[in-house]
Amino acid sequence: MRIHAESTWTPPPRQHDQPPPQLRRIVRLFRPYRGRLTVVGLLVGASSLVSVASPFLLKEILDTAIPQGRTGLLTLLALGMIATAVVTSVFGVLQTLISTTVGQRVMHDLRTAVYAQLQRMPLAFFTRTRTGEVQSRIANDIGGMQATVTSTATSLVSNLTAVIATVVAMLALDWRLTIVSLILLPVFVWISRRVGRERKRITTQRQKQMAAMAATVTESLSVSGILLGRTMGRADSLTKSFADESERLVDLEVRASMAGRWRMSTIGIVMAAMPALIYWAAGLALQTGGPSISLGTLVAFVSLQQGLFRPAVSLLSTGVQIQTSLALFQRIFEYLDLPVDITEPAEPTRLEKIRGEIRFEGVDFHYDAKNGPTLDGVELTVPAGGSLAVVGPTGSGKSTLSYLVPRLYDVTGGRVTLDGVDVRDLDFETLARGVGVVSQETYLFHASVADNLRFAKPDATDEEIEAAARAAQIHDHIASLPDGYDTLVGERGYRFSGGEKQRLAIARTILRDPPVLILDEATSALDTRTEHAVQQAIDALSAGRTTITIAHRLSTVRDADQIVVLESGRIAERGTHAELLARDGRYAALVRRDAELTPTVAP
Template sequence: MRPETSTWTPPPTDPEQPRQMRRILRLFRPYRGRLALVGVLVGASSLVSVATPFLLREILDTAIPQGRTGLLSLLALGMIASAVVTSVFGVLQTLISTTVGQRVMHDLRTAVYDRLQRMSLAFFTRTRTGEVQSRIANDIGGMQATVTSTATSLVSNLTSVVATVVAMLALDWRLTVVSLLLLPVFVAVSRRVGRERKKIATERQKQMAVMAATVTESLSVSGILLGRTMGRADSLTRSFAEESDDLVDLEVRSNMAGRWRMSVISVVMAAMPAVIYWAAGLALHFGGPAVSIGTLVAFVSLQQGLFRPTVSLLSTGVQIQTSLALFQRIFEYLDLPIDITEPEKPVRLAEVKGDVRFENVAFRYDESGTPILQGIDAEVPAGGSLAVVGPTGSGKSTLSYLVPRLYEVTGGSVTLDGVDVRDLDFDTLARGIGVVSQETYLFHASVADNLRFAKPEATDEELVAAATAAQIHDHITSLPDGYDTVVGERGHRFSGGEKQRLAIARTILRDPPVLILDEATSALDTRTEHAVQEAIDALSANRTTITIAHRLSTIRAADQIVVLDGGLISERGSHEALLAQDGAYAALVRRDARMKPETDAPGTTDPASPRSGGGSGGSSTEAPVELEPTK
């Protein structure tokens, strides 16, 4: 049930708020020179604008009554010059402050993105993509007004208030006291409103993150396919409408929180000129010191000038309170612990030979969780091949992800060329280890750009050589735009087999000494699998290869096969040796043989253009043994 605004009690002051404010101020530290210039412009602008009422007093009390036209002209020109200078200074300070604010937002976005790039794979498996996107887009975007204009507004209005109060005291201290009697009450009210809006802003940003996640998941190509084929389009729309309705409620509450109280402040301050005239009249009536017409008009002009910056200053305080909720969400991401870090003095291998060894390896996702792997010992010499098979949940993919440090071992070690991978620099790992998984990811860019993601400096000839080795060059050249063809969102303009071969070509271009094949053909039909397997064979030549097997026919020639069961190695040996043992591996082979048809269906071809080349979109001629899906 939604809380009633009228019955909500504001929370006590957040003890973390001073620390957060100091942290926010540190964001502006690199730009303190430009901010100092803004301060100078603001101060100068405030002083110039305050001079106008004094010029007005001289016009009313001296120049007009005494008929001094020359003085009158000078004073009038002075008022015009004051307005011009104030406007010029205002434009300059807006330019500088907006530039600084946008640079601060750039720094925040980059810092969050860099932090997320360094998070382990485990973080992304438990975090919705839309949530991550919302932090970068909505939360940082929501702070734009704060970092681009609030700081300048705060300095400008504060300077204006101080200068105006000093000028008012110089004109008449008694009228100044009357004008400022209610100011402490106004400050207390604005702080209360700020706390209310901060709480609502936190709820609003969470709801925006939920909506972003829903849009990302349900409006992707895969989401649309799933929704349509499951007949859930209408229910997804209703669910989104409910989430949007909740956001509407939060937006209204955020905008209306304290609105009546702030309106009362505006009315009171707007009525202050009448109070000033009344007070001056009473003072004269009861024999007090007379106030000249010029002084009275100048004072009211100052008092009216005080109204705008004071209300703006109070509103700025409310905005800062609200923005603290957004900063807090961003700081949560910036403070995320990085599970996998590069050592202080990393080892860099000039050349990776490809010798991989698992020594008593253990892994669990958290300290109190169930072990996923334990006591794993295996060795893959440079240029050798290791195949890993086992039932669903046995830890096959997890084991392979320990080599490039996508996950971190919790026991034992994984070494590359005799060096613990935890001691290697990230560049050596990225340069030495390539991964081809079942779920191929392609960017919404051209074929050439997707291939060059592995090697940005690759020449056109190198692209062609890699694509030819992966048996996808002929298909690419048959497309209207060739290598400039845009692959579409997640590569959905290409079939499963074509995407897989593009991924293989991308890996060939990078030329890693160690290759990890994670269920690389499990989603393909038999005929497409054969074509992709030929490309994989070309890729695997003269490389250390670790294959996570789904179809056992793809790993018969492996130098060594290990069978995982419950995170432990239950069997190991060559294909022939394991068959002779007649254990778990032999049982899997027999099951695989029973599920495979005697012959492929006659006339089976890969799906036609634009998805020619085979793919998971066509009907399969084989029902594969479902040993374990990816991960």
């Protein structure tokens, strides 16, 4: 496989993860909403133009209306300033509504895209990646981008437009004072870029630490984790380990919050002191005999300069935020760029009616090229409606062989066919409809019994659900529960015993009614009496269907049409139960060992 990881999978660096292409990808996320963004841009532009009109109205009040005692003009100018404030506020609310809506839609698109991408990943990815890491990418990383995608774009356009409009207005009032006001701007831009790079680096470390904490919580606070921790007496050490993880996160959060804080504060202090510098420059010009500046012009200019302070600082902060958010986008794009090994062909074959013949033709499989083959040259044919049992020691490749049929893995050599068609050429719908799997790891959702069964067939009637449960020998138990089929199974089904969960899983597969059944240790968690009852249901269900049974207990495979013994990924023996016993080889040895072992009882 092409995915390599330890407890947390980290992809290799890619060229497209560098900032310029990444910025282009971020921009492409907003393309579907460019119409709404255009409206936001128009509102921002109009709001900025309206807002800079207020200082000019103030100038006319101070230089003309008040000195000349023109009450009518004073009233109109005052009403104009009030109207300016009202229009600016209305435009601000509208642009916030539209931009927030667009941002949330972009986050929805990202969450959905990442989830859909993960649904397409091969099983090997999930066996090598901690669940908490996956959850952290969707929850913490995308959630951390909320401010960026909902307000940063609007803030950038709004503040940039406000800065440009204000500078133009300042130049119109007095170009000399404008130069004094903007002389330190390049230094401020340089400082903000350095702060942005520093925060991006810390943010990357912080998100990795949050993912590690999420993985710890997911593993140790699950039902299985709690049981293991308490029975092993590790509750205190797990708490200490979590506290250490949390302490590291505290340090990173403080560093992220304080990175460049003093430098950005210095910018704020300098820009806040600018009015004093403007007054000083105007007074100095007046004392040295330079061109005089009217009181209205001076007040209007300082008002504009103060109005420039907020969007200018916000613009610099937005630049820092964009650089910081690149770390989050990079982590999301890493998942979106994961190679999907198992894909549907461009022109897939669809089988309307599936007979169920399965062939393994020279099948090889490697989990890792560095290690030996898991399967080596397997040749098998299971006729439609026939039954195959695969037995062998642990690690011989039994489960892997069965997972090749529904394409949970793809062969690395040879091919697997369903009704003569390579499973890699079939569409996913045909495979899902044609092949049902009951694995030894039974998974149930935290939902009702009925909802768990309907996962196999959403439109199933109550009668169909009950019939499937009866076939799996679980109906009587469900009916005895206070809430019957509405009973919540609990997280991962922990309100039910192992045997009951297995029977629910079998009922779920029966409800789907697939032509091909794969039973991977499906009765391993059942006691002897229940195993016998369920085996009868499976035998009845298997009539006319192709069944591949992976078995540890050999008592469940005696009646199979064909039994195959795997050793180190190769077929060591094949034949019927009677034929293999007569040879007194590996299968006969397994039968003798099985007879000596006391069956594991699961209530």
